[in-house]
Amino acid sequence: MAEYRRTGVLSIDDLSGRIPPRERLQRGPCAVIECVEEIPCNPCEEACPVGAIHVGDPITNPPVLEFERCTGCGACVGVCPGLAIFLLDLSGGRPRVTVPHELLPVPENGEEVELLSREGRVLGRGRVVRTRRAGTTWTVTVELPTEELVWEVRAIRRSP
Numbered sequence: 412m413a414e415y416r417r418t419g420v421l422s423i424d425d426l427s428g429r430i431p432p433r434e435r436l437q438r439g440p441c442a443v444i445e446c447v448e449e450i451p452c453n454p455c456e457e458a459c460p461v462g463a464i465h466v467g468d469p470i471t472n473p474p475v476l477e478f479e480r481c482t483g484c485g486a487c488v489g490v491c492p493g494l495a496i497f498l499l500d501l502s503g504g505r506p507r508v509t510v511p512h513e514l515l516p517v518p519e520n521g522e523e524v525e526l527l528s529r530e531g532r533v534l535g536r537g538r539v540v541r542t543r544r545a546g547t548t549w550t551v552t553v554e555l556p557t558e559e560l561v562w563e564v565r566a567i568r569r570s571p
């Protein structure tokens with residue numbers, strides 16, 4: 412049985428084959444789609460300008476991402492109703508993750524925020540380097556203190 416069916420939270424093992432390899436992320440940002448259930452949904456596929464996301468027919472197919480085709484544009488991140496798409500980037504000086512963010516007020520560029528895991532655990536602190544509105548959802552890009560956090564940070568929270 413998949414681990415997330417027991418815990419309610421996706422693990423790296425559950426996402427085997429869905430996470431872009433480190434070598435790809437060293438060449439620039441790439442999406443990761445953490446959507447594994449068979450649900451009738453495909454706005455991510457329709458939003459991708461380069462056809463890197465494949466749902467196909469039936470619409471309940473979980474999306475598959477072509478890592479090499481993805482340009483890291485982020486268009487898919489804000490359209491996912493499940494908040495299940497993120498951008499990972501190991502190409503610059505500091506590792507970066509872009510997350511969908513639906514809590515207001517949206518953090519400011521340069522602000523320090525808490526970095527949260529898939530289950531909402533605080534993993535450390537990072538700095539906001541970009542915010543962008545995509546439809547009704549904001550996306551927030553944060554710099555991380557260590558590379559390992561790229562595989563784990565999936566939300567942010569403003570400090571109290």
Ligand code: SF4
Pocket residue numbers: 441442458459460461462463464476480481482483484485486487488
């Ligand atoms: S980041 Fe852009 S290119 Fe990559 S999958 Fe999403 S929409 Fe497509």
Ligand code: SF4
Pocket residue numbers: 444445446452453454455456474490491492493494495496
């Ligand atoms: S839009 Fe989000 S929830 Fe819908 S299929 Fe794509 S990744 Fe899954």
